[in-house]
Amino acid sequence: xxxxxxxxxxxxxxxxxxxxxxxxxxxxxxxxxxxxxxxxxxxxxxxxxxxxxxxxxxxxxxxxxxxxxxxxxxxxxxxxxxxxxxxxxxxxxxxxxxxxxxxxxxxxxxxxxxxxxxxxxxxxxxxxxxxxxxxxxxxxxxxxxxxxxxxxxxxxxxxxxxxxxxxxxxxxxxxxxxxxxxxxxxxxxxxxxxxxxxxxxxxxxxxxxxxxxxxxxxxxxxxxxxxxxxxxxxxxxxxxxxxxxxxxxxxxxxxxxxxxxxxxxxxxxxxxxxxxxxxxxxxxxxxxxxxxxxxxxxxxxxxxxxxxxxxxxxxxxxxxxxxxxxxxxxxxxxxxxxxxxxxxxxxxxxxxxxxxxxxxxxxxxxxxxxxxxxxxxxxxxxxxxxxxxxxxxxxxxxxxxxxxxxxxxxxxxxxxxxxxxxxxxxxxxxxxxxxxxxxxxxxxxxxxxxxxxxxxxxxxxxxxxx
Amino acid sequence: xxxxxxxxxxxxxxxxxxxxxxxxxxxxxxxxxxxxxxxxxxxxxxxxxxxxxxxxxxxxxxxxxxxxxxxxxxxxxxxxxxxxxxxxxxxxxxxxxxxxxxxxxxxxxxxxxxxxxxxxxxxxxxxxxxxxxxxxxxxxxxxxxxxxxxxxxxxxxxxxxxxxxxxxxxxxxxxxxxxxxxxxxxxxxxxxxxxxxxxxxxxxxxxxxxxxxxxxxxxxxxxxxxxxxxxxxxxxxxxxxxxxxxxxxxxxxxxxxxxxxxxxxxxxxxxxxxxxxxxxxxxxxxxxxxxxxxxxxxxxxxxxxxxxxxxxxxxxxxxxxxxxxxxxxxxxxxxxxxxxxxxxxxxxxxxxxxxxxxxxxxxxxxxxxxxxxxxxxxxxxxxxxxxxxxxxxxxxxxxxxxxxxxxxxxxxxxxxxxxxxxxxxxxxxxxxxxxxxxxxxxxxxxxxxxxxxxxxxxxxxxxxxxxxxxxxxxxxxxxxxxxx
Numbered sequence: 001x002x003x004x005x006x007x008x009x010x011x012x013x014x015x016x017x018x019x020x021x022x023x024x025x026x027x028x029x030x031x032x033x034x035x036x037x038x039x040x041x042x043x044x045x046x047x048x049x050x051x052x053x054x055x056x057x058x059x060x061x062x063x064x065x066x067x068x069x070x071x072x073x074x075x076x077x078x079x080x081x082x083x084x085x086x087x088x089x090x091x092x093x094x095x096x097x098x099x100x101x102x103x104x105x106x107x108x109x110x111x112x113x114x115x116x117x118x119x120x121x122x123x124x125x126x127x128x129x130x131x132x133x134x135x136x137x138x139x140x141x142x143x144x145x146x147x148x149x150x151x152x153x154x155x156x157x158x159x160x161x162x163x164x165x166x167x168x169x170x171x172x173x174x175x176x177x178x179x180x181x182x183x184x185x186x187x188x189x190x191x192x193x194x195x196x197x198x199x200x201x202x203x204x205x206x207x208x209x210x211x212x213x214x215x216x217x218x219x220x221x222x223x224x225x226x227x228x229x230x231x232x233x234x235x236x237x238x239x240x241x242x243x244x245x246x247x248x249x250x251x252x253x254x255x256x257x258x259x260x261x262x263x264x265x266x267x268x269x270x271x272x273x274x275x276x277x278x279x280x281x282x283x284x285x286x287x288x289x290x291x292x293x294x295x296x297x298x299x300x301x302x303x304x305x306x307x308x309x310x311x312x313x314x315x316x317x318x319x320x321x322x323x324x325x326x327x328x329x330x331x332x333x334x335x336x337x338x339x340x341x342x343x344x345x346x347x348x349x350x351x352x353x354x355x356x357x358x359x360x361x362x363x364x365x366x367x368x369x370x371x372x373x374x375x376x377x378x379x380x381x382x383x384x385x386x387x388x389x390x391x392x393x394x395x396x397x398x399x400x401x402x403x404x405x406x407x408x409x410x411x412x413x414x415x416x417x418x419x420x421x422x423x424x425x426x427x428x429x430x431x432x433x434x435x436x437x438x439x440x441x442x443x444x445x446x447x448x449x450x451x452x453x454x455x456x457x458x459x460x461x462x463x464x465x466x
Numbered sequence: 467x468x469x470x471x472x473x474x475x476x477x478x479x480x481x482x483x484x485x486x487x488x489x490x491x492x493x494x495x496x497x498x499x500x501x502x503x504x505x506x507x508x509x510x511x512x513x514x515x516x517x518x519x520x521x522x523x524x525x526x527x528x529x530x531x532x533x534x535x536x537x538x539x540x541x542x543x544x545x546x547x548x549x550x551x552x553x554x555x556x557x558x559x560x561x562x563x564x565x566x567x568x569x570x571x572x573x574x575x576x577x578x579x580x581x582x583x584x585x586x587x588x589x590x591x592x593x594x595x596x597x598x599x600x601x602x603x604x605x606x607x608x609x610x611x612x613x614x615x616x617x618x619x620x621x622x623x624x625x626x627x628x629x630x631x632x633x634x635x636x637x638x639x640x641x642x643x644x645x646x647x648x649x650x651x652x653x654x655x656x657x658x659x660x661x662x663x664x665x666x667x668x669x670x671x672x673x674x675x676x677x678x679x680x681x682x683x684x685x686x687x688x689x690x691x692x693x694x695x696x697x698x699x700x701x702x703x704x705x706x707x708x709x710x711x712x713x714x715x716x717x718x719x720x721x722x723x724x725x726x727x728x729x730x731x732x733x734x735x736x737x738x739x740x741x742x743x744x745x746x747x748x749x750x751x752x753x754x755x756x757x758x759x760x761x762x763x764x765x766x767x768x769x770x771x772x773x774x775x776x777x778x779x780x781x782x783x784x785x786x787x788x789x790x791x792x793x794x795x796x797x798x799x800x801x802x803x804x805x806x807x808x809x810x811x812x813x814x815x816x817x818x819x820x821x822x823x824x825x826x827x828x829x830x831x832x833x834x835x836x837x838x839x840x841x842x843x844x845x846x847x848x849x850x851x852x853x854x855x856x857x858x859x860x861x862x863x864x865x866x867x868x869x870x871x872x873x874x875x876x877x878x879x880x881x882x883x884x885x886x887x888x889x890x891x892x893x894x895x896x897x898x899x900x901x902x903x904x905x906x907x908x909x910x911x912x913x914x915x916x917x918x919x920x921x922x923x924x925x926x927x928x929x930x931x932x933x934x935x936x937x938x939x940x941x942x943x944x945x946x947x948x949x950x
Contacts, residue, residue, distance in 0.1 A: 037922050043606065044616055046636050270719040274712050277608060286608065286615030287924055306889035310921050317922070340890075342717040350711040350721075350778065357714060 002099050005160070009103070009167045010078045013110070016174040018070035020184065025069035027187035028117055030257075030290030032060035035317045044286065052127065056119030061320045064289075076122050077109045077170070083129035090140045092147050097154035100162035110170040114180050182215075186254045189219040193261040198223040211238040218258055221245055226265055230373045231407030234381070236459025242354045242378035256281075260294055266361075266370070269342075271351060272298045289318070300331050304340040308332055354378055362391065366398050373407075380413055380461055389417050389424075396428065403429045412438070412461035438462070489531055489542050492574040492583025500573040500586035504911035504920065507589040510899040511910060512598035512880060513565040514625045517552035518591060518910070521917040524548065525575035527583075532560055535567040548575060549916060554626060566595040592907070594899055596879035598624055599932040601653065602895070602912075603632060603646060606925035609891050615639045617925075619646050619658060621937055627915040632937045633658070633668075637948045641665060646929065647701070649694035651876045653935040657692060657701065660947035668946055669734060670939055671698070677946045678732070680705075684739035686730060693755040693764070697793055701732045702755035702764055711778055717890075722837035723782060725775050727751040729766060733796060742798045751775070753784070753836060756818045763788045764798070765805070765818040765827065767836065780834050783808035786815045786827070805849060814838075817871060820851075822878040826904070827851055830870045839884065839893060844868040846883060850904070861908045862898050866890075875932045882930045883909075893926040 017025065034040070034057040041047070045054050059076075063069030084102035089095040109125065116122050174180070192201045201223035210220045220237045221244060224230040238244075246262045247255040256279040263271035273295065280291040292311050299308035309332060315321040349360040358375035365371055372395045379388040392410065400406050406414070411434045418424045441462050444453035454463045499507060502520040511518065522528055525548030532541045532552075541560050543550050560569065574585040602624055607617040618634030635641040642661040649655050655671040666677040667689060680686045689703035707726040713719055729745035729752045732738070745752050751769045758765065767784040775782065786806035790799025805827060806815045813831045816838050820827055827849040830838045838844035846869050848857035863869045864887035871893075872883035881900055884893040888911075898909035912927075914920055 038919070039923055039925070043618075043925065046634075268714050270713055270715060273719060280608075281615050304890075307891055310889060310892075313918070313921055314924065340717070342715070348713040348716045348718065351714050360714070 001159070002096075005099070005163050006078060006082070009081075009106070009163055010074050012167045013074035013077055013170060013174070014070050016070075016171045017073045018067055020174050021070070021180065022066040022184075023187035023191050024180065024184040025063045025066045025073070026191065027183070028069065029060050029063035030293075031117065031288050032057050032063075033287050033289055033292070034058050034061045034319070035314060036319070037314065037317045052120045052123040053118055055123045056116075059119055059123075061289075061318055064320055073113055076119070076126060077106060077113065080109050080122075080126050080129045081106055083126070083133040086133040087129075087136045090136050092149055094148075094154055097156065097159065098149065100158040103163040103166040106163075106166040107169040107173055111173050114173060183254070186215050189216065190254075190257050190261070193219060193222065193258070196226070196265075198226040202227070207237065214244070215254060215258075217244055218246065218262075222258075222262055222265060225370055225373060228369070228373075230377055231409050233459065234377045234409060235461060235464045239377065239381045239464075241381050244381065245354055245374060245378065248353065257290065260291075264294070264298065269298055269302050274351075289315070289321075293324070296328065300328060300335065302341050303335040303338040305332065305335050305338065308335070355382065359391070362395065366395060369399055372399055376410060380409065380464075383465065385413065385417050388413060400428075403427060406430075408434060409461050416462065416465065490529060490544075490574070490583070492576070492580070492585040494580055494582065494584040496584050496586050498586060500571075500575075500589060502573060502589075503917055504913075506571075506591055506910055508592070508908055509910035510592040510594050510901075510907035511561075512624075512897075512899075513561050513593050513595055514558075514597045514600075515561070515897075516624060516626050516913045517554055517557040517915075518913050519549065519551050519915060519917055521545075521547075521549040522573070522575045522577075524579070525577045527576040529574050531572040533570045533572075534560060534564040535570065536563055536565075539563040548577075549918070551915065561593055564593040566593065568592045592899075594879070594901070596877065596899070596901075598880045598897070599651060599875050599934055600625055601933045601936055602882060602930050603648070603933050603937060604895065604930040605644065605646065605928040606923075607928050608924065609893065609926045614642065617643060619643055621933070622912075623936070624912075627913075630936075632656075632939050633943050635660075637944050638662070638664075640949075641947050644929075645690060645692055646931065647692040647694050648931060648933050649698045650696050651932055651934045653933045653937045655694075655698065656937055656939065657694065659688070659690075661688075662947070662949075664947050664949045666947065668943055670943065671734065675940055675943045675946065678737070680732075680739070683737060684730065684741075686728075686739070689730065689732070690727070691754050693757050695757055695793065696759060696761045699733060699735055700793065700796065701734060702757065703730050703732060704728065704753040704755055704766070705730060706753055709778075717842060718840055720840045721778055721835065722840065723775075723778050723835055724751055724753065725777075727753040729755060729764075731796060740796050744798075744802075749773075751782075751784075751836075752787075754817050756820060757791075758788075758820050759822050759824050761793050762791055764791050765820060767814075767816055767818065767829075769808075769814075769836070778835075782835050783812075783814040784816060784836055785809075786818050786829060805851075805854075815847075819872055819874060821874050821900075822876060825851055826857065826878075826900075828872055828874070828881065830872070832868075839868050839870045839886070842867055842886075842890065844870050846870075846872055846881075848906075857904065857906070859906050862896075862906055868893075869896075871929055873931050876934065880932075881909075882912075882932060884927055884930060888920065892923070893928060894920055895927045895930050 059072055062072060081102045084105055088098050088101050092098055113122050189201055201219050205216045205220050210217045217238050221234060221239060224233055247259050256275060260272055260275040260279055263275055276291040276294045280287045292315055296308055296311040312325045312328060312332060316325045346364055351357055355378050358371055358378060361371040362375050375391055376388055406428055411430050414424055414428055415430060415438045437457065441453050441457050457463050501522055503523060504520060506518050506520055527546060528548045528550055529544040530550045539560055541556050543552050545551055569591040570588050571591060572588045574583050576583045600623060601621055603619060603621045605619050608614060619632040620629055621632050622629045633643060635643055640662050644659050646656065646658040657667060657669045659667050666679050668677050680689050686705040690706040691704045693702045704727050706724045708722060708724050710720060710722050726748065731740040749771055752766050754767045756765045765788045768787050769782050769784045785804055785808045787802055787804055789802045808814055814834050816830045816836055818827055818829045829847055830844050831847045832838040832841035832844040845863040846859055848859055850857050864885055867885065867887040867890050869883060869885045872881055874881055879900060881898050883896055885896050886893050888894055895912040896909040897912060899907040911920065
């Protein structure tokens with residue numbers, strides 16, 4: 001019976017973790033690092049004070065597979081419970097009726113696990129519980145004393161009820177734990193971003209959440225840019241300034257990974273390296289699997305054999321990256337004698353703020369529609385119509401050579417700018433539909449129907465400006 | 467049970483003998499140099515250096531035979547995974563027998579390509595009679611990028627593979643430790659900076675370890691590059707306002723530059739700072755101080771501009787200057803000599819370091835700026851101060867990757883420097899012989915117990931300095947910069 005209850009609780013926790021946090025468990029692995037190389041234990045950790053961090057890092061390798069990660073989360077909790085059970089069994093008389101006592105601790109253990117990104121605390125609790133169990137075992141071997149608990153604590157129904165309630169409460173914590181849901185959702189977006197599943201990102205984030213959640217909005221804007229829809233839907237999804245496109249300053253661990261993905265999508269190797277290093281700081285040893293994988297792939301793409309090989313060798317000294325490294329060996333061999341790609345046009349430019357970076361990129365690569373959209377949408381979001389039009393004039397002959405196919409947001413902006421210089425409309429074609437909507441919008445505004453106009457034309461540049 | 471015991475004993479004996487094997491002939495002979503890593507072919511090594519372990523990539527089995535040119539001492543070593551791991555005691559005997567001569571190294575390897583083995587053209591390791599200082603101190607840090615989590619100052623026994631931490635930021639991971647320095651190679655005294663909250667300049671001398679807050683005793687909030695006077699009483703510092711920028715594209719990812727830097731001299735006995743108005747002007751940026759071995763000159767890099775630099779400029783070219791110093795009165799002299807004129811000679815000069823005999827000036831030259839380790843074109847250059855002629859450093863430099871921070875051994879026969887030649891990103895340490903005739907010899911990569919360690923380490927070696935013994939900094943040193 002006790003074994004069955006334990007197995008059921010284990011299975012419930014396992015499934016709970018797996019169903020609720022498949023992406024967060026994977027994220028835990030990405031933010032950790034473990035290696036069998038001598039430097040890892042010798043330089044990155046201080047023993048014995050960091051033994052639990054080391055143990056946690058060892059286990060976190062396996063969280064790359066959420067099913068295994070969930071199994072370990074459940075196993076750690078159940079092992080702690082079993083240690084407590086071992087203590088109870090040896091301390092009290094009639095222990096079979098006290099099997100429910102260890103489960104009183106289960107919700108607290110699970111709650112602890114939710115905030116324990118490194119497993120350090122969980123491993124420490126497990127070690128303490130095991131030590132106590134061993135101590136009690138030793139004491140009992142020397143002395144035959146046993147404690148007796150009151151009769152009401154030895155009721156048979158408690159054996160079933162308390163574990164069941166504890167498991168349910170633990171499940172509730174798992175489902176609704178501190179930072180868990182938000183972390184899981186962002187971790188999922190991060191996963192989709194790393195795998196360039198842009199359409200899935202747009203399908204995953206409801207419009208309302210993009211409007212209210214700045215983290216999610218960044219992924220949505222990135223997905224819009226990657227699918228060529230930024231210049232049509234940026235404001236609909238809540239773009240409210242050029243700072244929305246990426247994190248200018250680190251804003252917690254979730255922010256750093258985004259910037260890496262963002263720069264990778266732009267094909268800018270140096271900022272990817274920069275962000276990957278910053279991302280590594282999340283990891284207690286100062287380097288993370290996620291960063292190493294990013295660096296490896298980036299250097300493979302960049303045909304930098306030496307550095308790609310270095311990071312692949314290092315990753316190969318974890319216990320879980322054999323297949324990952326093997327898959328990349330052909331690509332590595334293909335670049336063995338290649339010259340690294342150090343793409344650069346003109347003078348080097350220094351990374352500053354989003355608008356300056358994009359304007360530098362646009363100046364160098366005027367045919368790149370993605371850079372252009374980022375810059376033009378950023379300027380519109382910053383309500384800088386003057387600079388928008390300056391850059392638009394520069395870019396339009398390349399991107400819209402016959403004056404047609406101009407994205408809706410730019411058409412909407414041109415209509416507003418044309419109020420000061422009507423000749424603009426002779427140069428660029430405005431769709432009839434956009435004209436009609438603009439006429440309707442201005443009419444409603446002039447008639448004092450501001451709220452209705454904004455509601456009807458939500459997501460347009462006009463609504464954003466007014 | 468007895469069988470198990472026998473197996474253990476046999477395995478133990480095999481393991482003991484694994485390093486020193488009998489010679490096995492390879493079936494094929496290649497008329498080619500052995501593709502060994504690190505490249506130890508024709509290098510000159512000190513007679514007390516750690517074993518020069520090497521490897522052949524892709525080989526399953528490898529064997530090497532070292533033959534001493536003098537005593538005909540022969541050592542045969544076999545290894546797995548293409549790695550030669552030479553036993554320390556036998557290596558020392560071998561070096562002793564080859565001192566002042568050479569070692570001939572024959573190498574064979576077995577691999578998928580050569581299942582019956584292939585032998586390569588033998589190569590030579592020259593063994594100098596010049597010993598090297600026993601220890602080196604350096605910082606281990608990720609190569610660049612704003613912040614860090616784990617870094618520290620470490621030391622390595624150059625005659626073996628022993629490496630240990632001098633001090634790390636373990637107790638406070640936001641603290642940056644940098645600019646360690648020692649007076650006249652003495653491990654008994656040391657200084658370094660701890661940056662961040664509760665930071666300062668930590669000085670360890672005469673058995674005491676304490677923190678100096680320059681903000682309290684001078685107009686300088688903090689000080690940067692140090693040079694401890696040979697007599698031990700003074701430390702010259704530059705005080706730099708340093709900026710770091712990131713390039714979006716191109717092979718150089720980072721640039722570090724100063725918008726201000728001045729010189730000062732700290733008297734460790736009186737706890738006072740001496741300044742000279744000539745080295746405090748906004749238009750002139752003085753940095754990288756270095757004393758002459760007799761302590762009568764201070765060498766430094768200097769950039770002068772008509773306008774105050776506020777951002778990165780590609781024409782920030784630093785000269786090399788020196789000024790007389792009077793250690794008795796703690797005063798600079800009037801005369802300032804220009805040893806390297808960037809405007810005339812081109813480029814920018816950093817890190818002047820004078821040979822212990824005072825004759826040679828070694829420095830790093832890059833196209834511009836003051837942080838050459840991020841400049842692929844940065845190379846070491848040397849001036850003979852007697853003739854003011856340039857010394858040809860032959861093969862010390864790698865044309866395509868940065869060669870930078872350098873230091874002289876205490877006898878002036880060895881130079882240790884950082885180079886990024888292996889992968890363009892991580893700095894490793896190279897050691898080069900500079901013989902009594904002033905002739906530079908081919909440098910060699912600091913030996914590691916496992917040569918692959920050169921690839922596997924996630925840290926750069928930074929600011930290598932020779933020291934005469936192991937530094938024993940008290941544990942209390944870390945408490946000086948620990949935040950509460």
